[in-house]
Amino acid sequence: MTTIAIVGLGVVGGSFAKALKKYPQAGERVLAIDPDEETLQTALSEGMIDYGETANQTILQQADLVIIGLYPRALKDFIKKHRNDFKKGAILTDVAGVKGVLVDQLKAEIPEHVDFIYGHPMAGRENRGYAYSDADVFEGANYLLTPTADNQPEHIEWLEQLIKRIGFKRVTIVQPEKHDEMIAFTSQLCHVIAVSLINSDDPNRDTVKFIGDSYRDLTRIAKINDSLWSELFIENKDELLAAVEGFEKQFQLMKQAIQEDNVDELANMFKESTKRRTQLEQADRKQKAE
Known part of the structure; x- marks a missing residue:
């Protein structure tokens, strides 16, 4: 049995919960921590989570995977506050859109008994909150993983498989910088x-x-x-x-x-942009077909 905890049921965290339930695996439980009781009750009533807490009481201690859907600064505070609460051997990952500063500032805060694999789903919505979360937003999207030398290869591979299971098409391994x-x-x-x-x-x-x-x-x-x-x-x-x-x-x-009324120079700029856009579209189609 695998227990997955989602910290923060906003657009991204909520979408993870819904995607995990859309593509379920036998024995898998989805738990959530969110300060808003109404959000937790909505997710429970919809069957998108199996249990929730407004602040951690028991969830982190039993979670095999913790998906932290918090803003960068809140993420750093969360790790510092709960560094001793995570289950031994747990895999942690984030969804933040920056990586270098997190890797640098959290290196001394991540406990040795967990494996934090930094991640960034390239999918989301302009609106905020659980109400706008959607499992389908992950379909065919890109996912970036920025592992460090401290991560275990088998954990990276396991996380990649889960990411693809819930709809992502491409998982790219890249350095934080x-x-x-x-x-x-x-x-x-x-x-x-x-x-x-x-x-x-x-x-x-x-x-x-x-x-x-x-x-x-x-x-x-x-x-x-x-x-x-x-x-x-x-x-x-x-x-x-x-x-x-x-x-x-x-x-x-x-x-x-x-x-300068330089028509030729403008035309050259437009030709260059058209060429680059065409090349981008071709490369995108090729990778999606692989």
């Missing part, structure tokens, strides 16, 4: 651009009458979890600032070409 560099570019920078774009609008204009798919697509992620993303930006500030600076250089080149 590389994770933060790439996520700064592929995720955090995108949110910087979306937020900056929609906030640059004049609120007195009747913008809604003029929007099409371009504006909708580019600003979709501007509807943002302010508490979470503020933490993510600051915890990964060096990599994010480097990504912002790279974007600014390209933005300035395009601005200059427009100012």
